[in-house]
Amino acid sequence: MTISNELLDELLKGCKRPEDLLGDAGLMKELKVRLMERMLGAELTAHLGYEAGAEPPPEQVNRRNGTATKRVKGSDGEVPLAVPRDRAGSFEPELVRKGQTRIDGIDDKIIGLYAAGLSVRDIQAHLEDLYGLRVSPDLISRVTNAVLEEVRDWQHRALDRMYPIVIFDALRVKIRDADSRMVRNKAVYIALGVTRDGEREVLGLWIADNEGAKFWLSVMNELRNRGVQDILIAVVDGLKGFPEAITAAFPDATVQTCIVHLIRHSMNFCSWKDRKAVAAGLRPIYEAPSAEEAARQLDDFEEKWAGKYPSIAPAWRRAWAEVIPFFAFSAAIRKIIYTTNAVESLNRVLRKTLKTKAAFPTEEAATKLIFLAIRNFEKGGRAVREWVAARNQLAIMFAGRFDA
Numbered sequence: 001m002t003i004s005n006e007l008l009d010e011l012l013k014g015c016k017r018p019e020d021l022l023g024d025a026g027l028m029k030e031l032k033v034r035l036m037e038r039m040l041g042a043e044l045t046a047h048l049g050y051e052a053g054a055e056p057p058p059e060q061v062n063r064r065n066g067t068a069t070k071r072v073k074g075s076d077g078e079v080p081l082a083v084p085r086d087r088a089g090s091f092e093p094e095l096v097r098k099g100q101t102r103i104d105g106i107d108d109k110i111i112g113l114y115a116a117g118l119s120v121r122d123i124q125a126h127l128e129d130l131y132g133l134r135v136s137p138d139l140i141s142r143v144t145n146a147v148l149e150e151v152r153d154w155q156h157r158a159l160d161r162m163y164p165i166v167i168f169d170a171l172r173v174k175i176r177d178a179d180s181r182m183v184r185n186k187a188v189y190i191a192l193g194v195t196r197d198g199e200r201e202v203l204g205l206w207i208a209d210n211e212g213a214k215f216w217l218s219v220m221n222e223l224r225n226r227g228v229q230d231i232l233i234a235v236v237d238g239l240k241g242f243p244e245a246i247t248a249a250f251p252d253a254t255v256q257t258c259i260v261h262l263i264r265h266s267m268n269f270c271s272w273k274d275r276k277a278v279a280a281g282l283r284p285i286y287e288a289p290s291a292e293e294a295a296r297q298l299d300d301f302e303e304k305w306a307g308k309y310p311s312i313a314p315a316w317r318r319a320w321a322e323v324i325p326f327f328a329f330s331a332a333i334r335k336i337i338y339t340t341n342a343v344e345s346l347n348r349v350l351r352k353t354l355k356t357k358a359a360f361p362t363e364e365a366a367t368k369l370i371f372l373a374i375r376n377f378e379k380g381g382r383a384v385r386e387w388v389a390a391r392n393q394l395a396i397m398f399a400g401r402f403d404a
Helices: 005-011 018-022 027-048 106-115 120-131 137-155 213-225 242-249 259-267 272-286 291-305 312-318 320-328 331-339 341-354 363-379 387-397
Strands: 064-074 077-086 162-176 183-194 200-208 230-236 254-257
Touching: 027 077, 106 120, 106 137, 106 363, 120 137, 137 363, 162 200, 162 331, 162 341, 162 363, 183 213, 183 363, 200 213, 200 363, 213 242, 230 242, 230 331, 242 254, 254 259, 254 320, 259 272, 259 312, 259 320, 259 331, 272 291, 272 312, 291 312, 291 320, 312 320, 320 331, 331 387, 341 363
Parallel strands: 162 230, 230 254
Antiparallel strands: 064 077, 162 183, 183 200
């Protein structure tokens, strides 16, 4: 619909200053209210079957019954709205429903601010400063709690039959224990899958009270129950019992220790001034063209550093069974599972969101915020870089399983 210049000139006739158009008592705000009231009046006309000011049909029992003032919150602040009524009380407006007190996507604004990591108090201040809205903490909690139903649907959705690569990673968050009221460090585990088409997909998140093989087996069984029948390569961070849990549920999966986690673990054993030199010494191991050459490079590293840092080489040897599958892969596949760029970019989004939270009051509060951060991450692009070369290699290496 095109608005004529004549109509615009008529509307703007009394506007001399910017606030006459955009201020709290300006034309834009008044125009929005008046238009909404006209639309509500049109809804009542359709409901009753006769125009305002006209005589109702003789058989028409229900009549117009004035208006009721209702205050609604929107992006322009709180405004009064004259909602028309009928005598029978059967009129149910669609534009602003009975009991509705918020319009213009205020719920989406609250959820967006919550997803950015703002606290309830920060959200209150933000809405009041920008929109002149005063909202209660209870309202913010009710709006964000609506996300939990979406989380449940997401956590139980059906998954693909096969994922070429699934990366399992963890981050630590502080959550207040419901019984003791003490703040505890808990692990939030995330499974990030790469689909056959090279799209990143977060398969689920789990908050663990007790880690170990039993917990991870329950996660694997959940993935199976949601439709996953095969995982070609599972990338893990070296937790005890993890490989056994994966192969118990997916016996054909190749379990690969995350090289980045292994390097970081190694850095924990050495002083700050030696970290660069130790990292350079480890590079020939994981860049070796074969497992045999990697073992020789590990021997050389141990010979050089065992006197000063005797714990590093044994840590690699303990994980060696899950390290050596790496050397059978091409450079295209190594780049995905070594650098774990797919999960590192997700972790950056999560850390940025979580850094403002000293501690979560409940596990549900942590789940809500992490889910919203994951949703924002997936909106930003899900394609894995240089997937075509890796896909061709995987199709050959796992013939019969990749295309099954």
